[in-house]
Amino acid sequence: MIKDELARLITDGYNALGELGFAESSTGYRLYHWADRNSLNQARIYRSPKDAREIAKYDSSGAYRPLKGVPNLPRGWVLELPNINDLKTALDFFYPGAVATWLAFREGKAQPVCLRQTLNRQTGMYRVTGKLTDDQAQSLVKEACRSDSRCLRTILWGIEADHPPDFLPASKSDPTVDQTGQSRTTLPFLCLEACNLLVAAARTTVKKSSR
Amino acid sequence: MVEKWESALVLVGHGSTLNPDSSAPTFQHADEIGRRELFAEVYCAFWKEEPSLREVLRMVESDDIYIVPNFISEGYFTETIIPRELELTGPVTRRSGKVIKYCEPVGNDPRMVDLLLRRAQDAAPNVPREKTSLLIVGHGTSLNQKSAEAAQQQVRVIREKRLYAEVTEAYMEEPPFIADWRKNTSQRHVVVVPFFIADGLHSYQDIPVLLGIESDRTAAASQQEIFRRNPYNMDGRELYYASAIGTEPLMADVILDTVARFDRRHLCDVAA
Numbered sequence: 274m275i276k277d278e279l280a281r282l283i284t285d286g287y288n289a290l291g292e293l294g295f296a297e298s299s300t301g302y303r304l305y306h307w308a309d310r311n312s313l314n315q316a317r318i319y320r321s322p323k324d325a326r327e328i329a330k331y332d333s334s335g336a337y338r339p340l341k342g343v344p345n346l347p348r349g350w351v352l353e354l355p356n357i358n359d360l361k362t363a364l365d366f367f368y369p370g371a372v373a374t375w376l377a378f379r380e381g382k383a384q385p386v387c388l389r390q391t392l393n394r395q396t397g398m399y400r401v402t403g404k405l406t407d408d409q410a411q412s413l414v415k416e417a418c419r420s421d422s423r424c425l426r427t428i429l430w431g432i433e434a435d436h437p438p439d440f441l442p443a444s445k446s447d448p449t450v451d452q453t454g455q456s457r458t459t460l461p462f463l464c465l466e467a468c469n470l471l472v473a474a475a476r477t478t479v480k481k482s483s484r
Numbered sequence: 485m486v487e488k489w490e491s492a493l494v495l496v497g498h499g500s501t502l503n504p505d506s507s508a509p510t511f512q513h514a515d516e517i518g519r520r521e522l523f524a525e526v527y528c529a530f531w532k533e534e535p536s537l538r539e540v541l542r543m544v545e546s547d548d549i550y551i552v553p554n555f556i557s558e559g560y561f562t563e564t565i566i567p568r569e570l571e572l573t574g575p576v577t578r579r580s581g582k583v584i585k586y587c588e589p590v591g592n593d594p595r596m597v598d599l600l601l602r603r604a605q606d607a608a609p610n611v612p613r614e615k616t617s618l619l620i621v622g623h624g625t626s627l628n629q630k631s632a633e634a635a636q637q638q639v640r641v642i643r644e645k646r647l648y649a650e651v652t653e654a655y656m657e658e659p660p661f662i663a664d665w666r667k668n669t670s671q672r673h674v675v676v677v678p679f680f681i682a683d684g685l686h687s688y689q690d691i692p693v694l695l696g697i698e699s700d701r702t703a704a705a706s707q708q709e710i711f712r713r714n715p716y717n718m719d720g721r722e723l724y725y726a727s728a729i730g731t732e733p734l735m736a737d738v739i740l741d742t743v744a745r746f747d748r749r750h751l752c753d754v755a756a
Contacts, residue, residue: 323515330504339499339501365535374539382580396565397560397564469501469536470501
């Protein structure tokens with residue numbers, strides 16, 4: 274089960290995911306913002322995994338965070354969770370599906386889907402994204418998915434089928450690289466397919482260029 | 485009672501990249517059903533939020549999976565988007581040792597009429613209903629006619645109850661348009677009930693502008709309160725705006741009934 278594998282990974286030394294840090298504690302598991310790891314005694318304590326959903330909902334300025342991979346998770350909290358199941362649930366509220374996606378990819382059960390395939394299956398208001406050119410796509414992804422400000426996921430899909438995302442910095446498509454730039458023992462935070470926000474941004478790009 | 489201790493339930497909502505309240509009803513009902521411990525797993529998935537429809541099945545570990553669209557009607561999302569993104573082949577999809585059961589949207593439940601009437605009553609408890617127009621407002625879309633047909637069906641059923649002087653419908657994206665409510669309703673009192681799941685972008689931020697009770701898109705529902713300002717006096721009319729029906733606690737039972745209804749209707753498909 275995913276929770277058992279997560280427990281094994283923690284025993285093996287993995288202690289980070291995205292902006293999060295986690296560790297075993299005397300009462301179960303502790304989950305926190307990595308940047309707070311040395312000041313947890315000043316953090317507000319939460320005890321329900323559902324609190325993670327509310328913490329992850331807004332950034333420190335109160336702005337809504339529809340995309341959880343954006344590196345703007347608020348600080349100043351710590352989740353004290355009694356068991357691995359609650360830790361898994363909380364991680365899924367911070368970074369939905371990240372652990373399951375990594376495990377499925379590692380076992381060969383999930384493959385990247387190229388951007389062209391994602392765009393070509395769109396209908397309705399997003400059908401027009403099929404007209405995005407390769408150059409537009411590369412520029413868009415480079416900007417909209419950059420790790421320093423837009424999304425911490427590691428991109429494994431290319432523009433066309435069977436083409437790696439070699440237009441990106443090598444680090445952005447390497448699952449062993451910590452996208453926060455801190456070289457932690459981090460669980461890979463993979464992007465196997467363009468998200469709806471990128472599809473929506475592709476629509477904006479096509480619409481602008483056709484004016 | 486539905487007891488599916490070896491099955492997963494995935495509630496699918498629209499979600500929003502702009503409005504933080506859009507996903508709230510879906511999470512609320514998932515929490516309630518999870519609390520009752522009827523399923524091995526309960527997850528939410530969204531078109532516009534995470535986990536996406538493309539990701540969620542990787543999170544599910546049960547081999548038997550019920551997908552319930554937390555949508556107000558059949559339409560573009562239930563017939564095109566959700567099946568496409570989840571790669572469903574019909575009501576029952578078998579893939580990699582898993583059986584994925586695609587249920588009807590919650591809005592197909594016959595109790596939606598009662599919920600709409602309850603919202604109308606809550607919004608305007610003291611209006612004389614024999615001098616009131618009840619306006620049901622839906623999304624409507626040229627992409628699929630079923631969205632409007634569902635609202636029309638509610639209007640027909642409510643009209644037959646003869647509770648209000650007038651019962652009619654209006655839409656955001658097809659005629660009769662919401663913005664034309666003044667000429668499309670005849671009574672001094674007008675109660676508007678959104679035929680939407682969430683008090684999200686459309687029902688809370690867009691429709692008040694179309695009705696003329698706000699001049700610009702306001703903050704999200706969780707950040708201000710629009711319903712407490714009823715009634716809105718406009719052009720000699722008294723307009724009451726109700727909240728969406730999807731946050732009703734009863735919706736958790738509606739979801740469970742949707743699963744039970746799937747089992748009754750597709751027993752043979754699943755056994756095949």
